[in-house]
Amino acid sequence: MSTLLCVTVDNFLTDEDRAFLAGYDPRAFPPVAVTVDLVVLTVRESELCALLIRRGEPPQRGRWALPGGFVGPDETLDEAAARELAEETGIRPGAHLEQLATFGDPGRDPRMRVVSVAYLALVPDLPMPIAGTDASEAHYRPVAELGGNGAGLAFDHGRILAEGVERARAKLEYTGLATTFLDEPFTVGDLRRVYETVWGVPLHAANFRRKVLSTPGFVEPTGEKLATGRGWAxxxxxxTTAHLHPAIPRPPS
Structure with a gap:
C-alpha cells in the first residue's frame, strides 16, 4: 500500500500544489531522521532470549543495543525492518515481523532528532548471528539477565525491549504465534515449553494439551510420531488460524 501511494501521489497534485512545491524548502525545518529498531526474540536453551549487538561506532560505542538502522530514502518502513533483520541475523522473509510502536522523545539520540519505529520479530532458535557493519558483536542474551526494563542498553532500547517482550507474552494468549518459535514438526510438549519459557510460569501438561487440541486451527497433526524413550509423541x-478461540489465559506469575 505504501509503495502504491509513493508511486501515484503525483497524480493527485493540482497546479496550485506544484507551484507551492516549486518554492518549498524543507531545510527551513529542523532535520528529523527515521530509524527502525528490532526486538528479535527466540527461545534458546529453555530461556527467552533477545538479539543484541554491541555498538562498534559512536555514539555509545561498546554498549549493547537492539539491532536496527536508518531507513533508506527509497525504502518503506517494512522494507527497512526486513533488510535490517536479514543483515543482522541472516533471517530472510518468512519470519514473523510486526510493527511494535514508535519512539520519538526529543533527547533519545544525541546525534539529532531521531524517530524510531520499532518492530517485533519472533523466530525459532538459530545459529549465533554475525554482527553487521556497525556492530562489533552480536549475541542472543537471556531476557531475564537484562532485568525487567533492559537497564544498561544504549539509547532507550531498554524501554523498547520491555515493550516487545510484553507484546510477545500477551499475544501468546490469543494468537498462534507461539508456534513461530519452533521448527516444524513439533510436539505439544515442545509448544508447552515455549509458553512456559516466554511467560516464566509452569503449566499443567494435561490441561495445556487439552486446550491446544480443542482450539480449532491452532495446530495440525502430521500423522507422524516421535520416539521419546518412554513412548511416542x-x-x-x-x-491456519490467526486468533485463538478460546484464548489460552496467562496464569499469574
Whole structure:
C-alpha cells in the first residue's frame, strides 16, 4: 500500500500544489531522521532470549543495543525492518515481523532528532548471528539477565525491549504465534515449553494439551510420531488460524 501511494501521489497534485512545491524548502525545518529498531526474540536453551549487538561506532560505542538502522530514502518502513533483520541475523522473509510502536522523545539520540519505529520479530532458535557493519558483536542474551526494563542498553532500547517482550507474552494468549518459535514438526510438549519459557510460569501438561487440541486451527497433526524413550509423541505443524478461540489465559506469575 505504501509503495502504491509513493508511486501515484503525483497524480493527485493540482497546479496550485506544484507551484507551492516549486518554492518549498524543507531545510527551513529542523532535520528529523527515521530509524527502525528490532526486538528479535527466540527461545534458546529453555530461556527467552533477545538479539543484541554491541555498538562498534559512536555514539555509545561498546554498549549493547537492539539491532536496527536508518531507513533508506527509497525504502518503506517494512522494507527497512526486513533488510535490517536479514543483515543482522541472516533471517530472510518468512519470519514473523510486526510493527511494535514508535519512539520519538526529543533527547533519545544525541546525534539529532531521531524517530524510531520499532518492530517485533519472533523466530525459532538459530545459529549465533554475525554482527553487521556497525556492530562489533552480536549475541542472543537471556531476557531475564537484562532485568525487567533492559537497564544498561544504549539509547532507550531498554524501554523498547520491555515493550516487545510484553507484546510477545500477551499475544501468546490469543494468537498462534507461539508456534513461530519452533521448527516444524513439533510436539505439544515442545509448544508447552515455549509458553512456559516466554511467560516464566509452569503449566499443567494435561490441561495445556487439552486446550491446544480443542482450539480449532491452532495446530495440525502430521500423522507422524516421535520416539521419546518412554513412548511416542504425536507431531504437529502450525495451524491456519490467526486468533485463538478460546484464548489460552496467562496464569499469574
Amino acid at each position: 504425536e507431531l504437529y505443524r502450525r495451524g
